[in-house]
Amino acid sequence: xxxxxxxxxxxxxxxxxxxxxxxxxxxxxxxxxxxxxxxxxxxxxxxxxxxxxxxxxxxxxxxxxxxxxxxxxxxxxxxxxxxxxxxxxxxxxxxxxxxxxxxxxxxxxxxxxxxxxxxxxxxxxxxxxxxxxxxxxxxxxxxxxxxxxxxxxxxxxxxxxxxxxxxxxxxxxxxxxxxxxxxxxxxxxxxxxxxxxxxxxxxxxxxxxxxxxxxxxxxxxxxxxxxxxxxxxxxxxxxxxxxxxxxxxxxxxxxxxxxxxxxxxxxxxxxxxxxxxxxxxxxx
Amino acid sequence: xxxxxxxxxxxxxxxxxxxxxxxxxxxxxxxxxxxxxxxxxxxxxxxxxxxxxxxxxxxxxxxxxxxxxxxxxxxxxxxxxxxxxxxxxxxxxxxxxxxxxxxxxxxxxxxxxxxxxxxxxxxxxxxxxxxxxxxxxxxxxxxxxxxxxxxxxxxxxxxxxxxxxxxxxxxxxxxxxxxxxxxxxxxxxxxxxxxxxxxxxxxxxxxxxxxxxxxxxxxxxxxxxxxxxxxxxxxxxxxxxxxxxxxxxxxxxxxxxxxxxxxxxxxxxxxxxxxxxxxxxxxxx
Numbered sequence: 001x002x003x004x005x006x007x008x009x010x011x012x013x014x015x016x017x018x019x020x021x022x023x024x025x026x027x028x029x030x031x032x033x034x035x036x037x038x039x040x041x042x043x044x045x046x047x048x049x050x051x052x053x054x055x056x057x058x059x060x061x062x063x064x065x066x067x068x069x070x071x072x073x074x075x076x077x078x079x080x081x082x083x084x085x086x087x088x089x090x091x092x093x094x095x096x097x098x099x100x101x102x103x104x105x106x107x108x109x110x111x112x113x114x115x116x117x118x119x120x121x122x123x124x125x126x127x128x129x130x131x132x133x134x135x136x137x138x139x140x141x142x143x144x145x146x147x148x149x150x151x152x153x154x155x156x157x158x159x160x161x162x163x164x165x166x167x168x169x170x171x172x173x174x175x176x177x178x179x180x181x182x183x184x185x186x187x188x189x190x191x192x193x194x195x196x197x198x199x200x201x202x203x204x205x206x207x208x209x210x211x212x213x214x215x216x217x218x219x220x221x222x223x224x225x226x227x228x229x230x231x232x233x234x235x236x237x238x239x240x241x242x243x244x245x246x247x248x249x250x251x252x253x254x255x256x257x258x259x260x261x262x263x264x265x266x267x268x269x270x271x272x273x274x275x276x277x278x279x280x281x282x283x284x
Numbered sequence: 285x286x287x288x289x290x291x292x293x294x295x296x297x298x299x300x301x302x303x304x305x306x307x308x309x310x311x312x313x314x315x316x317x318x319x320x321x322x323x324x325x326x327x328x329x330x331x332x333x334x335x336x337x338x339x340x341x342x343x344x345x346x347x348x349x350x351x352x353x354x355x356x357x358x359x360x361x362x363x364x365x366x367x368x369x370x371x372x373x374x375x376x377x378x379x380x381x382x383x384x385x386x387x388x389x390x391x392x393x394x395x396x397x398x399x400x401x402x403x404x405x406x407x408x409x410x411x412x413x414x415x416x417x418x419x420x421x422x423x424x425x426x427x428x429x430x431x432x433x434x435x436x437x438x439x440x441x442x443x444x445x446x447x448x449x450x451x452x453x454x455x456x457x458x459x460x461x462x463x464x465x466x467x468x469x470x471x472x473x474x475x476x477x478x479x480x481x482x483x484x485x486x487x488x489x490x491x492x493x494x495x496x497x498x499x500x501x502x503x504x505x506x507x508x509x510x511x512x513x514x515x516x517x518x519x520x521x522x523x524x525x526x527x528x529x530x531x532x533x534x535x536x537x538x539x540x541x542x543x544x545x546x547x548x549x550x551x552x553x554x555x556x557x558x559x560x561x562x563x564x565x566x567x568x569x
Contacts, residue, residue, distance in 0.1 A: 024467040033471060037477070040478040040481070043482050045344065049348055052345065052348045061348060065344065181333065185332060188333055188340075192336055192340045198346075199347065202346055
C-alpha cells in the first residue's frame with residue numbers, strides 16, 4: 001500500500017469533511033448548532049429522570065444514563081459520518097466518480113470524511129459532561145479519572161466505530177439514495193441494545209444477547225469505569241469482568257470488525273464497479 | 285391511428301379558478317400518498333426509526349421505575365414524532381429540495397397556485413404520516429401493554445384535527461421561509477429535532493417544564509395537541525395536563541388561523557423576494 005497516498009487521502013478528506021460540515025454558516029451559529037442538539041438530547045433524559053425520581057441525581061443510575069448517552073454521541077457521529085460520505089459525494093455533490101479516478105485510497109478517504117463528525121462529537125461530549133458536572137452532580141472528579149484506561153478505551157472505541165462506519169459505507173455503495181437512513185437506523189438500533197441509557201437487564205431476556213454481542217456495550221462500560229470507577233461497576237451487567245477483560249473483548253471485537261470491513265469493502269467495491277453503481281444518481 | 289376523442293376533449297378543457305386549485309392539491313398530494321407507498325424502505329424506516337426511540341425511552345422509564353402510564357405517554361409522543369419529521373423534512377425543507385432538483389422553477393412558471401401546491405403536500409403528507417403513526421401506536425401499545433381510557437372521542441378527534449391543521453399550516457409557512465435557504469436548510473431541519481422533542485414534551489408531560497417554557501413551546505401545535513390527547517386518552521392524563529383541554533382547543537384554533545394566514549402572506553412575499561434576488565434556481569452546494 002502506498003503510504004503517502006493513504007495519508008494524503010485521509011488528511012485531505014478530513015479537511016474536506018470539515019469544510020462541508022462547517023462552512024454553511026458563520027462560526028458562532030455553527031458553534032450553537034454543534035452544542036444545542038446533543039444538549040437537548042441529554043436534557044430529554046434528565047427531565048424524564050428528574051420527573052420520576054424527584055431529582056435524585058446522587059443515585060448511581062443517573063451517571064450511568066448520563067455518561068452512556070454522552071459517549072453515545074460518538075456512535076452516531078463516527079459511524080453515520082463515515083457512511084454518509086458515500087451518499088453525500090454520489091448523490092448530492094455528484095463527485096464520487098471523480099474520487100474514484102483520483103489517486104486516493106477510497107476507504108481512507110471515507111474514514112477521513114468521518115473525522116470532522118468525530119471532532120464535532122468531541123465538542124458535544126465535552127459540553128454535555130461539563131454541564132453534568134456543574135449542574136447535575138455527575139460524580140466526575142478529574143483527579144480520580146483512570147486516564148490510561150480512558151485514553152486506551154476511547155481510541156479503541158473510535159477505531160471500532162470507524163470500522164463499523166466503513167462497513168456501512170461499503171453497503172451504502174450498493175444501495176440507492178432511498179436508503180440514506182441506514183446509518184441512523186443502525187445507530188438507533190445500537191442505542192437500544194448497547195445499554196447506553198439503561199442496563200441490559202431491563203431488556204427482555206431474549207433481546208439481551210444482541211447487547212452482549214455488540215462491542216459498543218463493552219466500550220461504554222469501559223468509558224464509564226474509567227471516569228467514575230466504582231459507581232459504574234455497581235451494575236450487574238458486566239460486573240463479573242475486570243477492566244482488562246473488557247479491554248480484551250473490545251479489542252477482539254474491534255479486530256473482527258476491522259477484518260470484516262476490509263472484506264466488505266472489497267466485495268461491495270467490486271460489485272459496485274461491475275454493476276455501474278459508482279456514479280448512480282437516484283435524484284431524490 | 286385515430287385519436288381518442290374523449291382524451292382530446294379532456295386535454296383541451298382548460299381548468300381555472302377553484303377547480304385548478306383543487307386539481308393542483310390532488311396532483312401534489314398524489315405522490316405523497318401513492319409514491320411514498322411504492323418505496324417500501326421508506327415505510328420501514330418511517331416506522332422503524334420512531335419505534336427505536338419509543339422502545340429506548342420506554343426502557344429508560346422502566347429502569348427508573350416510572351408508573352406505567354408514562355410508557356403510554358412515550359408511545360403517543362413517539363407516534364407524533366412522525367408528524368414532526370414529516371413537517372420538517374417534507375414540508376418546511378421541501379421547496380429547498382425542489383430547488384436542488386430543478387423543479388421549483390417549474391412550479392413557479394406553471395399556471396397554478398403555489399398555495400395549492402403546499403396544501404397538496406400537506407394533505408398528502410398528513411394522510412401518509414397518519415398511517416405510519418397509527419402503526420407505531422398499535423405496535424407500541426401491543427409491545428408495551430399500553431391501555432387507554434378515552435374520555436371523549438369527539439374532543440380527541442377535534443384536537444387531532446386542529447393540531448394537524450395548525451402543524452401543517454406551520455409547515456407551509458416555514459416552507460416559504462426555506463425558499464430563500466440553500467445548504468443551511470438541511471442543517472436547520474436537522475437542528476429542529478431533539479430541541480423540539482424536549483420543549484414540546486414528546487416523551488414526558490409538558491407540565492413538568494417551567495410554565496413559561498411550556499407556554500413558549502405552545503407555539504408549536506404538537507405541544508398542546510399532544511398534551512390534550514394525553515389528557516383525553518389516559519386515566520391520569522388530566523392530572524398531568526398543562527392547561528385544560530378546552531383552553532388547549534381554543535389555542536389550537538388560534539394557531540390554525542394564524543399559521544394558515546401567515547403561510548399565505550409569507551409565501552406571496554417570499555416568492556416575490558426569491559424571484560427578485562434570483563434565488564429560485566440557485567444551487568449553492
